[in-house]
Amino acid sequence: MKKIRLIALFIGLALTATASHAAPQKNILLLCIDDLRPELKSFGADYIQSPNIDRLAATGRAFHHHYVNAPSCGPSRYTMLTGSYGPAGNQALFQRAQKLAKHPESVTPSMPEWFRKNGYTTVSVGKVSHHPGGRGGSDWNDDSKIEVPRAWDRHLMPCGEWQHPRGAMHGLSNGQTRVHGATPAFESAEGPDTIYPDGLIAREGIAQLTQLAAADKPFFLAIGLIKPHLPFGAPAAYMAPYKDVKLPPVPHPEKPAAPSTWHKSGEFFGQYNHHGMDPRTDADYADQVRRHYAACVTYADHHVGQILAALEKSGKARDTIIVLWGDHGWHLGEHNIWGKHSLFEESLRSPLIISAHGMNQPGAKSDAVVESTDIFPTLCELTDLPEPEFSSGTSLTPQLANPATPGHTAIAYNGGARTIRTATHRLTLHNNGAVELYDHSTTPGETANIASQHPDIVAKLKQQLAKKLARTTP
Numbered sequence: 001m002k003k004i005r006l007i008a009l010f011i012g013l014a015l016t017a018t019a020s021h022a023a024p025q026k027n028i029l030l031l032c033i034d035d036l037r038p039e040l041k042s043f044g045a046d047y048i049q050s051p052n053i054d055r056l057a058a059t060g061r062a063f064h065h066h067y068v069n070a071p072s073c074g075p076s077r078y079t080m081l082t083g084s085y086g087p088a089g090n091q092a093l094f095q096r097a098q099k100l101a102k103h104p105e106s107v108t109p110s111m112p113e114w115f116r117k118n119g120y121t122t123v124s125v126g127k128v129s130h131h132p133g134g135r136g137g138s139d140w141n142d143d144s145k146i147e148v149p150r151a152w153d154r155h156l157m158p159c160g161e162w163q164h165p166r167g168a169m170h171g172l173s174n175g176q177t178r179v180h181g182a183t184p185a186f187e188s189a190e191g192p193d194t195i196y197p198d199g200l201i202a203r204e205g206i207a208q209l210t211q212l213a214a215a216d217k218p219f220f221l222a223i224g225l226i227k228p229h230l231p232f233g234a235p236a237a238y239m240a241p242y243k244d245v246k247l248p249p250v251p252h253p254e255k256p257a258a259p260s261t262w263h264k265s266g267e268f269f270g271q272y273n274h275h276g277m278d279p280r281t282d283a284d285y286a287d288q289v290r291r292h293y294a295a296c297v298t299y300a301d302h303h304v305g306q307i308l309a310a311l312e313k314s315g316k317a318r319d320t321i322i323v324l325w326g327d328h329g330w331h332l333g334e335h336n337i338w339g340k341h342s343l344f345e346e347s348l349r350s351p352l353i354i355s356a357h358g359m360n361q362p363g364a365k366s367d368a369v370v371e372s373t374d375i376f377p378t379l380c381e382l383t384d385l386p387e388p389e390f391s392s393g394t395s396l397t398p399q400l401a402n403p404a405t406p407g408h409t410a411i412a413y414n415g416g417a418r419t420i421r422t423a424t425h426r427l428t429l430h431n432n433g434a435v436e437l438y439d440h441s442t443t444p445g446e447t448a449n450i451a452s453q454h455p456d457i458v459a460k461l462k463q464q465l466a467k468k469l470a471r472t473t474p
C-alpha cells in the first residue's frame, strides 16, 4: 500500500527513472519559521505580501489545517524534530538531551539523527530547535550543552553584531539585544537585510545549501528563520506594503468566558516597553503592532525566496523535498490575546507546505487535519528510509498523492490543559477539570462553549485525546 501511494505520488518521476537509471536519493530542505500565522496570500489573506511562500504553495501541497502540538517554540519543535509528543515547556529538548545522556536506550532517535544514521549529511542553520544554533549555557553558545545530541553534522548560528545566539534571538537592528521590559515591541530601521539577524541566517543557510548540493551525499538541511517572532523588527523596506493597506478587522477580539486558556499575554507586555500603550484598548497601537508583524512576515518570505532561488541554482531542486513549517500561530488580538501559549485555533494552527518534484496536483490545498508529529514519518516514506515506528505521527503521503484525502485528529498541550481538534470540533480539558467544546461547523471562532449541551461528544473526544496522549515521550 505504501509503495502504491509513493508510485501514485511520483508517477512522473518514476517513469523517468525507469527509462534511465535509479532516481537519486532525495534531499530534504526544511524551512522553519518562528511564530508564523497561517495568514499568507496562499492561505487566503489578501493584504499580506508573501509571494515566495505562495509560489512554494503553488508547486506543492499547502496544509490549511496543520496544527502544532504545543503553542510555544520549544515544545513544538520537540514534536516536529522527534515525531513524538513530549514535555510542555521550552526546555523540552534539553530535558530529552539529559535523559539521552543518562539512559540512551530509553530515547528514540530524532528526525535529523534518523536521516544522519541513514547516510545523510545533516546541517541546521538558525532557529531549528528552541535555541538558534542548538546550544545551551547562559548565552546559548556552550558547546558542551547540545540541545539535540547526535542530530547534526553541523549546527550553526551566525550572530554577527549580536555576539551570541541569545542576543540574536530577540535582537533588533544593528546588534541591539533585548533588555527586559525596555526594548520596543517593534521597529523598522533603514538598512539592508542584514541589519536584523535573519539576514545572516539566510546568507549562511544559502552557503551551506550550495556546499551540500555540490557533495555526493544526500543532505538534510534545516534553516530556521527567527521572524516574525517578537520583537517585530524588519528593515523599513518591508513596511512599505503595509503603510496604507486596510487591515481586516480582528475577529472575535473579546476576552473569552471562563473556562478558557486565555492569558495575560505576558511575553508581549512583560518583555517589551509599550510606553503605556495597550493594543487591547488602543486601536491605533493595535494597528501598528499588526502592520509590523506583517512586515516581519514579508521579510521572512523574502528569505524563503532567496533560499529557494539558491536551491534552483544548485541544480538539486528536482531531487529535493521542501518542507515549510511554522512552529505555531500567534494571536494578534483574537480572544483578547497578543501572543501565543493558548490552546485556541490562533495559537495552534500554522502553515505547513510540502513540495516534491513530480507530485500529483501541485498547488491543490489540503484541508485535512494534520499535526507536526506527522512530518517525520512523511519524510521517511518520501525518501524510502526505514519507517520510524516509534513516532506517534502518521505519514501524509496519502494527502500528497490526493489532496482530498481526509486527515485524522490533532492534539496539543500547554502547562495547564490539553486539547484535541477533529475536522469539526475542538475539545479542551483543563487540569482542574473544566471543559471547553467548540463546534467549528457552526462557530469557527471558538466563541461558544457547548460542552454542557453535548456530553456525548465530550466523552468520545476525551477518549480519543487520552489514547493519543498515552504515546507521549516523558
Ligand SMILES: [Ca+2]
Residues within 6 Å of the ligand: 034, 035, 072, 073, 229, 327, 328
Ligand atoms: Ca515560535
